[in-house]
Structure formats: structure tokens, C-alpha cells
Amino acid sequence: METKLVNKVTTIRTVCVFLAVAANVVITNTIAAFAAVLLTVKNKLILIDAYDQIVLNGTSGVTLDTKVLRKTMSNLAFKCAQATLAYANSVNNNTLANLVKFKPYMLNRLTKEEIAVICQQIRNAANANAGALNFGIAASDITDLQSAIDLYLLSSSNPRQARITKKTAGGQIKKLIKEIYNDQFKGQMDIMINTLFISNPEFVKNYFFAREIIDLGSTKTKLRGSITDSNRVPLVNVSVIMRLAGQSAIAYQTLTLIDGTFEIVPVIPGNYDITYELRGFAIQTELNYHFKPGSEKKHKIILLLP
Numbered sequence: 001m002e003t004k005l006v007n008k009v010t011t012i013r014t015v016c017v018f019l020a021v022a023a024n025v026v027i028t029n030t031i032a033a034f035a036a037v038l039l040t041v042k043n044k045l046i047l048i049d050a051y052d053q054i055v056l057n058g059t060s061g062v063t064l065d066t067k068v069l070r071k072t073m074s075n076l077a078f079k080c081a082q083a084t085l086a087y088a089n090s091v092n093n094n095t096l097a098n099l100v101k102f103k104p105y106m107l108n109r110l111t112k113e114e115i116a117v118i119c120q121q122i123r124n125a126a127n128a129n130a131g132a133l134n135f136g137i138a139a140s141d142i143t144d145l146q147s148a149i150d151l152y153l154l155s156s157s158n159p160r161q162a163r164i165t166k167k168t169a170g171g172q173i174k175k176l177i178k179e180i181y182n183d184q185f186k187g188q189m190d191i192m193i194n195t196l197f198i199s200n201p202e203f204v205k206n207y208f209f210a211r212e213i214i215d216l217g218s219t220k221t222k223l224r225g226s227i228t229d230s231n232r233v234p235l236v237n238v239s240v241i242m243r244l245a246g247q248s249a250i251a252y253q254t255l256t257l258i259d260g261t262f263e264i265v266p267v268i269p270g271n272y273d274i275t276y277e278l279r280g281f282a283i284q285t286e287l288n289y290h291f292k293p294g295s296e297k298k299h300k301i302i303l304l305l306p
Contacts, residue, residue: 041184076141116156190211209291209292220265227303229303
């Protein structure tokens, strides 16, 4: 991928990692629709990774993860099926309803040959009935499902994969990234996160730090430094622990080397409490330390006797 696209994908991954922290999951769970939008982002990332392998290796030399692609395809198919089923029920179209009346366990039981056929059936039904777009899916969900089907067939060495080329794969990457930024981030997630500004301003701030595009041509966000005693003697095996500000769960942890130095990289941008611990010395803590995207923090720490 081009550098600017790599930067955007890295930022998308950073957001997903930030939102996967247990404490942050608890916060976003207060918004009913949030998990579904985040799942859409994750599904698109899987498609981006698969297309990127094709761009790098072509269709003849690429090895795609069939299991991951099947799960992604099934997730998208179930979403499209449910929306189309709701539409079919609203207009009393039993024929259409029977075409898409599938539950996850039913899709999971299908053979690798059957699953692609059924998912294509669901995609075609959703695509042919515009009314389904009023029942919980977007047009991009239908095109993403077709992408997942094509990639799954490619991973299964099906001859139909021939229509995927490096050029089309590159175009799909750009399209998917644009959709994530415009539809999922700006159109939905950013707005939902902003509803938490009064109740949890620190979380909102850290989310938008993660949303900033990182320039991979510059220094990655990192914490580095050295730790000595009061006589400037380097201290080895000091625990350096980073926690999101005000939280108890450990986000990052490392030990100092024999020369007293340490490094943690990459660090998701945000605010952290940093603790330095070594038996026989007083624990030292820095509270609410801010890391900007691409910033490099150099610390010289002196541990004192208790």
C-alpha cells in the first residue's frame, strides 16, 4: 500500500486496539449500537488485509486465511440476511423471506462449498431489494459481502477468483478505507463517543488521540529512558508499568536492562499513569502523562530508598 494508506490503516488499527481495552469496552457498552459499528470496522480491516496480500503477491502466489474470511463472510451475510428478512416480512413477501431466513448456527453448519453459494444468494437478494436498506444495512454492507465472498472463493482455490486482480484489489483497499473514515468513524463512532463527553471526558479525549493519523515516516509514539539510584548507578530489572490514566489495568510493561535503560514502543496515544518499581526502593509514579501521536518521551528517573 501507499504510505498514506498504510498510515490510515495503522490509525484504524490503533483505534480498534484502544477500544479493545477491557475498561474501554465497559464504557462503550453503554451505547447499544456501538459494538455493531465497531464490528463493521473490524470486518473491513480483514478485507483490507486480504486485498493487500493480493496487491503484494498477486492471486497466484497469495495465501489467504480461509477461516477468518469465512467468519467475516458469515457475519456480513447474517447482517444482510436479517435486514432483507425484516423488509420481506414488512411487505409479506414469503418467497424473499425464505431466501434469506438463515441464523448463524445454520451458516456455520454449511460445507465450504455450500457457504459461498448461500452467502451469494443472500447478497443477491439484498442487492435486488432496495427496501432492505431501511432495515439496518447500508449499500456498503452488500458490496463488502460480495468482496468477502470473492476473497473466500480465492482462499478456497475456486476458479471464480480470477476476476480479482492487483488493480481491483488496490481500488477496493482505497474504497474500504474511505468508507471506514467517512461512514463508521465520522458518520457514527465519533458522534457516539461525543455523547460520553460529560460523563467520561478522559476517555473521549484518548479516543480522538487514537483517531489522529500517524505519520509512519516520523518517530513512532514511544516511552524510553534510564533509571538510576541517587548515586547515578544504573538499576537493572526495574518494572516500568503504564496504565491508562486513572485505571488499574496494565496497558504496557517492561524491565530495565543492565545499563538501566528501557523502551516501550509503540504506545497508543493518550494519557497514562507511569509507575517505576524495584524491590528495596520507593515506588515512583508519574500521573496523567500525555503522549501525542508520533511523540517520543525520554525520561531520566532516580529511585530513592524508602
